[in-house]
Amino acid sequence: MNTCYIPENLTEALEIRRKTHALPLAGGTDLMVQAKQGIGINPVFKSPIMIITGLDELKGIRVEDDGTLVIGALTTSAEIAADERVFYHIRTAASQMGAISLRNTATIGGNIANASPKGDLPQPLILLDATLTLASLDGEREMKVDDFITGAKKTALNDDEIIKEIRVKPVEANYLFYHKIGTRKANAISKLSLSAMANVKDGLILDFRASSGAAGDKVKRKREVEEMLIGKAVSDIPSLKDGFLTAWNGILSPHAMPTYRRESTKRMLSYFLDKISEGAELGIIS
Amino acid sequence: MLDKKITFTLNGKKVEFIGDPLRRLIDTLREDFGLTGVKEGCGEGECGACSVIKDGKLVTSCIIPMGAVYGADIWTIEGIRDTELGSTIVEAFADGGAVQCGFCIPGMVLASYVLLKEKSDPSEEEIRQAISGNICRCTGYDLIVKSIRLADERRRGV
Numbered sequence: 001m002n003t004c005y006i007p008e009n010l011t012e013a014l015e016i017r018r019k020t021h022a023l024p025l026a027g028g029t030d031l032m033v034q035a036k037q038g039i040g041i042n043p044v045f046k047s048p049i050m051i052i053t054g055l056d057e058l059k060g061i062r063v064e065d066d067g068t069l070v071i072g073a074l075t076t077s078a079e080i081a082a083d084e085r086v087f088y089h090i091r092t093a094a095s096q097m098g099a100i101s102l103r104n105t106a107t108i109g110g111n112i113a114n115a116s117p118k119g120d121l122p123q124p125l126i127l128l129d130a131t132l133t134l135a136s137l138d139g140e141r142e143m144k145v146d147d148f149i150t151g152a153k154k155t156a157l158n159d160d161e162i163i164k165e166i167r168v169k170p171v172e173a174n175y176l177f178y179h180k181i182g183t184r185k186a187n188a189i190s191k192l193s194l195s196a197m198a199n200v201k202d203g204l205i206l207d208f209r210a211s212s213g214a215a216g217d218k219v220k221r222k223r224e225v226e227e228m229l230i231g232k233a234v235s236d237i238p239s240l241k242d243g244f245l246t247a248w249n250g251i252l253s254p255h256a257m258p259t260y261r262r263e264s265t266k267r268m269l270s271y272f273l274d275k276i277s278e279g280a281e282l283g284i285i286s
Numbered sequence: 287m288l289d290k291k292i293t294f295t296l297n298g299k300k301v302e303f304i305g306d307p308l309r310r311l312i313d314t315l316r317e318d319f320g321l322t323g324v325k326e327g328c329g330e331g332e333c334g335a336c337s338v339i340k341d342g343k344l345v346t347s348c349i350i351p352m353g354a355v356y357g358a359d360i361w362t363i364e365g366i367r368d369t370e371l372g373s374t375i376v377e378a379f380a381d382g383g384a385v386q387c388g389f390c391i392p393g394m395v396l397a398s399y400v401l402l403k404e405k406s407d408p409s410e411e412e413i414r415q416a417i418s419g420n421i422c423r424c425t426g427y428d429l430i431v432k433s434i435r436l437a438d439e440r441r442r443g444v
Contacts, residue, residue, distance in 0.1 A: 001306060002306060002308045004290070004306070004307045004308050004353060006290060006307060006353045006356065025351065025353075025354075027354075028349055028350060028351055028354060029331055029349055032310070032331075032348075032349040032350070032351060033330045033331065033349060035308070036329055036330070038329070039313075039326050039329070040313050040316075040317060041313075042306050042308055042309045042310070042313070043308050043310065043351070045308065049308060051307060051308075051351060051353035051354055053353070053354035054354070054356055054357070078343070098331075098419070099332075099334070099418050099419025099420075100344050100397070100400075100415075100416065100418070100419050101331065101334060101337060101344045101345050101346045101419045102331055102332075102346070102419065104340075104343040104344060104345050105331070105345050105346070105349065105350065185418060186418035186419050187332045187418075187419055
């Protein structure tokens, strides 16, 4: 039978985590499926489990004075999707995750800790340079989501730590793009996803970012490649595009159907760049 | 180890569960409480047949462990069908021809209930969105969508 703890507050959870290294179960939408045995049979977990679903200290969204968005690790996708203060890419990814029931259950902390290359939320979080606050009995430390997720299903979480919250500073941009490719509208796991953003002023690209989900062992983003477009004129996009797309392709490492994933990523990025180049109306490119 | 006592509200009554806190909510509802209106389809939270309402929100009970139900307010079709809005939906489903084999229908009714509780006069798009996590292999959905509309009209007295 499983060993399972249900802490009543964060301190108790951290004590249990230190003593037993029990795996935190947040919403359970990944873990319960992985541990499933069948109808009428209790799920079986390989390690002790700590159900933290009820810890109110880790729930909710706030905005700090400098505009930093702080999302508690146990905030659900539905709560994130419903909150207008949440930045476009994160909110859109949350709203397209699973279906209503799943969004009511799945948490942002769980989605990050599960570290699936197909996870919906790490992709926009890495685009925006989001950081995590990791708590243990010794205190807290701060880490970029991009550094925290080290590979497919691998993270830098210590066995006495819990993800407490996600912190995202606002990033200035006036062109925004998010696209997820799945096999059905609801409840589809990403086959491929892309976020992109650009900040264009007086015909110049002041900032450009992109991040690719489900196109490698983790979310793919590379500042050096983005810099190929930064500081350049919008009118130069047509001549820079092919080189940029080839370089972006170079950072992808799709686990399966690489041709499809590489071509589709190219087409999405190309579409976004063409829109900017054409002088499309500022805002969300759909 | 390590049975836990978990108290929660089920269809309006205080109840108690003692056992493995990782037992799935669906198994507790069907086997311990005999509420067999909760159906198991995929067992992975994707098909919606096991939908219940937890603290006012639609969830799939096949991926929720009992330890996450502590203090929660759970409603299944057996409770919802006796509410005013619930019975209106059930009758509209019958009158509108929404039901063929019936396996998905408890989940569909609960998804409709949550929608109509939150929204008056929903658009077709909103209705389809609300049941997008509930798979039906018989009807093609059109008569379900029409029946939800019928339920909304009846409760608004249109």
